[in-house]
Amino acid sequence: MSEIRDSLHGFIHLSDVERRLIDSPPMQRLKYVHQLALTYLIYPGATHSRFEHAIGTMELAGRAFDSIIRHSRGLASEVFGDDHEHGRWRATIRAAGLLHDVGHAPFSHAGDALFTGKFKNHEEMTAELIRSDPIAEILRSTGAFRLDPDEVAYVASGLGIANGQAQLVAKELIAGDLGVDRMDYLRRDSVMCGVSYGVFDLPRLVETLMLARNDDGQITLALEYGGMHAAEGLLTARFFMFSQVYFHDIRVAYDEHLIRFLKQHLPDGRYPDDPTSYLEWDDVKVLGLIREQGDDRNGAAITKRRHFRRVYELTPNDLRVDLELVDRIRDKIDAKFGEGAFVGDSRKSSKSLTVGQVLIVDPETDQNEDIMSRSTTIRALQPIWLARIYADEQNRTDVLTLVKGELPPRGHEGGES
Amino acid sequence: MKTGELTDIVVSLRLMNSVSPRVGRTHIHKFLYLAEGWRLLQPRHEFELYLHGPYSRELDSEIAALQGVGVILAEADPAGYGARHSLQEPYSSLEAIDLVGEDAARGLRALAQGMATKTVRSLEAIATAEYVRRTFGVSELPQVRDAVINLKPHLSKEEVERAILELDALRRDVGV
Numbered sequence: 001m002s003e004i005r006d007s008l009h010g011f012i013h014l015s016d017v018e019r020r021l022i023d024s025p026p027m028q029r030l031k032y033v034h035q036l037a038l039t040y041l042i043y044p045g046a047t048h049s050r051f052e053h054a055i056g057t058m059e060l061a062g063r064a065f066d067s068i069i070r071h072s073r074g075l076a077s078e079v080f081g082d083d084h085e086h087g088r089w090r091a092t093i094r095a096a097g098l099l100h101d102v103g104h105a106p107f108s109h110a111g112d113a114l115f116t117g118k119f120k121n122h123e124e125m126t127a128e129l130i131r132s133d134p135i136a137e138i139l140r141s142t143g144a145f146r147l148d149p150d151e152v153a154y155v156a157s158g159l160g161i162a163n164g165q166a167q168l169v170a171k172e173l174i175a176g177d178l179g180v181d182r183m184d185y186l187r188r189d190s191v192m193c194g195v196s197y198g199v200f201d202l203p204r205l206v207e208t209l210m211l212a213r214n215d216d217g218q219i220t221l222a223l224e225y226g227g228m229h230a231a232e233g234l235l236t237a238r239f240f241m242f243s244q245v246y247f248h249d250i251r252v253a254y255d256e257h258l259i260r261f262l263k264q265h266l267p268d269g270r271y272p273d274d275p276t277s278y279l280e281w282d283d284v285k286v287l288g289l290i291r292e293q294g295d296d297r298n299g300a301a302i303t304k305r306r307h308f309r310r311v312y313e314l315t316p317n318d319l320r321v322d323l324e325l326v327d328r329i330r331d332k333i334d335a336k337f338g339e340g341a342f343v344g345d346s347r348k349s350s351k352s353l354t355v356g357q358v359l360i361v362d363p364e365t366d367q368n369e370d371i372m373s374r375s376t377t378i379r380a381l382q383p384i385w386l387a388r389i390y391a392d393e394q395n396r397t398d399v400l401t402l403v404k405g406e407l408p409p410r411g412h413e414g415g416e417s
Numbered sequence: 418m419k420t421g422e423l424t425d426i427v428v429s430l431r432l433m434n435s436v437s438p439r440v441g442r443t444h445i446h447k448f449l450y451l452a453e454g455w456r457l458l459q460p461r462h463e464f465e466l467y468l469h470g471p472y473s474r475e476l477d478s479e480i481a482a483l484q485g486v487g488v489i490l491a492e493a494d495p496a497g498y499g500a501r502h503s504l505q506e507p508y509s510s511l512e513a514i515d516l517v518g519e520d521a522a523r524g525l526r527a528l529a530q531g532m533a534t535k536t537v538r539s540l541e542a543i544a545t546a547e548y549v550r551r552t553f554g555v556s557e558l559p560q561v562r563d564a565v566i567n568l569k570p571h572l573s574k575e576e577v578e579r580a581i582l583e584l585d586a587l588r589r590d591v592g593v
Contacts, residue, residue, distance in 0.1 A: 161466055161568055168468065215498045216538040218571055320486040324421030350481035354442075357499050372493040372500050379493055385482035 004055060008188055012059045017091065017143035018098060022055070024134045025279065026102050030054055032282035036189060037110035038254040038302065039245065043193040046245075050101050050108060053185055060180035061097030063206050064173055065090050068221075071210035075219050079166050079211065088145040093170050095139060095147055096155035100174055100181060102129050103157075105271055106286045110255040114262055118273040127157040129275055165219055169211065172221045177356050178209065178231060186237045189245060197240035200233030212359045212368045222359035222368060232377040235355055239381055242346075242353055252344040253307045253390050258286075260339070261298035265289055297339070308342065308390035312403045319385055321408050326387045329406050333389070333399065341391035341399045346384065353383035418507060420516065425449060425458045426479055428516045430489065430504050432529035439494060439501045442480055443469050443537045447544040448528060449476060454551060455593045457524045458517065466568065469537055470544040499537075527590040531583070542572050542580030543587070 003013045004022075014022065021027055030051040039046040069076045069086055080089045103125030105111025112122055119125045129135060136149040154160050155170040162168045175181050183202060190198020208227025214220050223231055245251070263269040272278050290299040301307045318325060330343040355378055358371040371378050391399040420427050429448045433440045446464075450471040453460040462473035480502070483489040488508055491500040503509065513522040532540065542565065549564040550556055558581055565577045572580075 159465070164570065216536070316486040320488055322419050323423045323427075323483075323488070324419040327421055347482040348475065348478050350478045350485055354477065354481045354484070355500075356442075370493070370498045373495075373498075382491075383481035383485040385485035 006052065006056055006059065008056055008184070008191065009059045012055060015091065015094075015143055017138060017147070018058065018094065020138045020142055021095065021098055021135065024138060026129050026135060027051070027054065027098070029279055029282050030102065030104070032284050033104055033106055033108060034283055035108060035185070036193075036245070037107040037251070038258065039193070039248070039251050041254060041302070041305070042248055042250050043195070043245070046189070046193045048188060048192045050104050053188055054098050054101055056184040056188060057100060057174070057181050058094045058098035060184055060206060061174060062090060062094045064180050064209050065093050067207055067209045068173075068211055071208075071224065072212075075211040075213070079169055079219055081166075088147070089166060089170065091143065091145045092147055092152055092155060093173060095152050096170065096174055097180060099130050099135065099152065100126065100156040102126050102135070106281050106283045107258060110258050111262070111271070113259045114266065114270050116270045117268075123157040123159050125275070125278065127153040127159050129279075130156060132275055169219065169221060173209075176221055177358055178205070178221060178223065178234070180206075182238065183234065186234065186241055189241060190237065193245055195241075195244060197244055198237045200237050201230040205230035205234060210361060212361050214357065214359060214368075220357070220359060222361050223371075225360055225362050228360050228371065228375060231358065231371060232375055235378060235381060239353060239384070242349075243384060243386070247344075247346050247349070247384075247386055249310045249313075249344070249388055250307065252388065253309070254302060256342050256344065256390070257298040257301040257307055261290060261293075261296060261302070262286070264298070265293060265296070306392075308392055309396070310388050311341075311391045311396055311400050312389040314387040314389075316385070318407060319387060325406060329389065329403055332402060332406070336402065337391065337395050337399060340395040341389065344386075344388045344390060346386040350383045350385055353381075355381070418511075420508075420511075422461060423479060423483065424516050425452070425461065426476070426483060427488070427504065427508055427511065428458075428513050428522075428525060429529070430502060431509065431511055431516075432513055432525055433533035434503050434509070436529055436533035438503065439496065440503070440533060441494070441499050441501060441537065442477065443540055444532060444535075445480060445502070446470075446472050446476060447540045448532055449473070450544050451532075451547060451587070452525060452528055454547065455524070455588075455591060457521050457528065457591065464548075466545070466548060470541040470569075471548050524591045524593075527592070528587060531587045531590055538572075539576075539580065539583075541569065542577055543584050545569055545572075546577070546581045546584050 001013050002019050003011050006012050031049050033050045035048045035050050035053050036046045080086050103122045115121050130153040131149050139147040139149045154167055158171050158175050186198040205227055208224040210222050211219050212222035293299045326345050333341045359368040360371050360374050361368040389403050429445055450464050452458045462476045464471040464473045484491050489502050490505050491502050494501045545565050546561055549561050555561055561581055562577045
């Protein structure tokens with residue numbers, strides 16, 4: 001058994017199959033995919049990679065699974081079978097945690113817009129890579145358990161149809177509201193950016209995970225009452241990280257420049273469908289392409305910091321009174337300024353700020369209730385819809401005039417900047 | 418007041434709220450899955466089979482965005498589980514007929530009548546039965562039932578058969 005020292009979780013011990021998976025080319029590629037895209041141009045410390053996050057997620061997946069088994073013996077056996085099956089599921093869940101981002105495009109989420117061919121998003125590419133060699137061969141043939149690549153692909157990507165309760169719970173454990181993916185990236189991104197927003201009681205949260213039956217009779221991931229404040233911390237952290245880091249105004253501008261550059265310079269304006277060719281693409285190759293293109297407008301926006309700047313931020317009130325406003329402004333800006341301006345709209349990302357059903361279990365009575373009923377903090381947390389207008393220096397004044405002409409005729413505070 | 422492409426969410430919630438105050442996100446997803454598939458509303462979302470049946474990530478984000486700017490209020494359901502959703506003024510006063518026209522409003526009203534008071538489990542069974550029909554091209558009750566149970570083994574044979582009959586009734590009421 002070998003081990004890796006992780007900056008967040010300390011020593012992480014690896015089984016043979018995990019070692020071989022980590023050594024495989026698809027996983028090694030993640031060392032060259034920045035976790036937070038070009039955020040390091042704003043927060044200089046944010047140079048960490050998907051590789052670190054993948055290993056951290058694997059470790060937390062194992063710890064979370066152990067906690068569930070400890071705290072929910074009866075239900076755990078009903079879902080995950082006998083002790084031998086527990087071992088197989090633990091290995092499956094850790095492998096899924098390790099592999100859950102293996103299909104990410106260069107610069108992570110910023111590259112999601114370039115999946116316009118056979119694969120529609122990075123999750124589909126992740127599932128494809130897990131079902132293909134070398135990963136599938138390693139899963140099938142190594143270690144004490146022969147793992148099923150289809151099962152690992154389902155748990156890791158969340159795509160497809162669950163075959164039984166265990167797969168549903170396993171998937172939830174990786175990617176749900178209280179999933180280990182979220183626990184790792186919030187804490188890791190926060191530490192690397194040097195901000196305090198992502199701080200929550202991680203050990204407590206993991207230690208209080210368990211299983212419970214919901215009102216439909218389904219067994220689902222739940223939390224012992226003692227972990228409720230840790231969960232509140234996680235969900236609050238997500239809220240602040242979204243507005244302060246993931247949707248940082250300049251980060252959004254860099255993402256837009258990167259997408260425009262790649263649409264122009266990638267063959268067919270997208271990443272290849274063939275997984276072997278796809279895996280040749282990482283951040284290093286994209287940065288090399290940007291350098292090759294010299295003074296390309298969008299490339300230079302990134303390398304020479306000639307990025308678009310925010311002209312105006314629509315207020316929640318602007319958006320509330322006119323639900324068409326963003327689309328109308330976008331259409332007009334596209335028509336009039338073309339490549340000289342754009343609208344950054346968080347609407348498609350707002351889902352990440354909602355809270356689904358999270359059961360809180362009272363250990364005294366074994367009764368459970370939804371965190372929404374139990375926690376005033378969670379009730380107060382609302383998702384965010386942010387919309388900002390960006391332009392280059394040359395178009396700034398004209399864009400602002402256009403935007404102001406579209407705003408409702410009333411006194412508003414506006415977000416001019 | 419303009420609702421743009423988000424009219425579909427506003428109208429679905431407006432109509433279901435007029436039947437029941439206990440409308441969750443699952444209700445909105447299943448309502449729009451059926452309404453878009455039956456062309457009562459312009460198809461705009463991609464649905465995938467998920468924990469509680471057909472689900473759209475994009476739609477979920479849009480619901481959240483509407484919460485974020487105060488169009489939708491999500492509050493704890495006093496009955497215990499999950500959140501119930503309602504429109505805030507002035508959207509709660511809008512009339513469906515003004516948003517989508519008389520013909521569509523009639524069908525959508527019937528759909529809301531049939532769905533707003535259903536439990537999540539029941540909605541899951543109904544919407545998955547529709548998913549099976551659309552995806553696998555089967556229509557006979559035994560074939561649909563077996564396919565739904567295959568996808569959703571936690572549902573009993575009886576509740577799936579009941580869901581298929583309820584789906585047929587909904588189609589009739591809506592006029593599909």
